[in-house]
Amino acid sequence: MAYRRGRSTLEEGRVIGVGAEAVLILCTWLGLKAVKKIRIRKSYRHKVLDEDLRRERTILEARLMYEARRLGVPSPTLYDVDLDNYCIVMEYIEGPKLREVMSKLRTKELRAILSKLGYAVGILHANGIVHGDLTTSNVILKEGIPFLIDYGLGSFSYDTEERAIDLHILLRSLESTHYSLSKKAFKMFLKGYSNALGREILFNVLKKVKEIRRRGRYVKERA
Structure with missing residues (x-):
């Protein structure tokens, strides 16, 4: 994948x-x-450091999106990368966010969508990609297919904790916006995730998710 310096034609x-x-x-x-x-400038950072960080994150996000598409994970097509202006141009995915329609979906539809989403995330994790911000606001439904958007906080990692953080973020997102559906929805997601990664890895990741949630509760209790 090549990176271009200069103005985008748009x-x-x-x-x-x-x-x-x-x-x-x-x-x-x-x-x-x-x-x-x-990517916007952070005024509290040194100018040179800020430019380096924005350039690095622009490159990383473009690589993550490109690799996700290459693996067959529904994600926006990468059109252009302009390093001088710290910007990425990508396909616009037409459709509602999962967060907006979850409560309106029938159980059968919800199961199909979340199972597909789980499988997609499992494929990412199996290939060393973590999304970094796996919320229902970063999933867009297009013709019944869940597209993952915004890889801006993602990374390349096979670490079990990094995988668990993805799942923890998703579970928290479900609990905060659709609490009554959260347990059922998470199980639907895990079915697809397990199909991509296998039961042993699923067990290890869920074990780490529980640890992360325990740490969070401990911090709240101590605050």
Whole structure:
């Protein structure tokens, strides 16, 4: 995968999201509907350090997205990487976020979607990729297929704890937005995840998830 330095050939559009790390702009790239993600400067960081970190994170996110697509995991297609401007141009995935529609889905539909999501995450983990921000807001449904978006906090790792953090984040996301469905939904996800990684790895990852949750409760109790 090559990285380009200089201006991207695209038509600018409107801002559709502003986060702590980046701004998302809906745009057109060579006639295709796209999203331009620009990593923003952190004023509290030294200028040179900030530029280096933004460049590194831009490269890493592009690599993660590219590898995810190569593995067959539903993710946005990478269109362009502009290192001079710390930005990535990617496919715009049309559809609602999982968070927005979970409570409206029938059990059969929810099972199919979460099983597919679990399998996709399992494929990532099996190939040394962790998402880093696995929430229901970072899953977009397109024609019944869950697409993973925003690899901005992801990394390359086979570490069991890193895998467990992904699952812990997902479980917390389910509990905070759809508590009544959270246990059932997580089990549906785990079925697909197990199909990709196997029961032994699933057991080890879930064991670590429990440890992480215990640590979180301990910190709250001590606070």
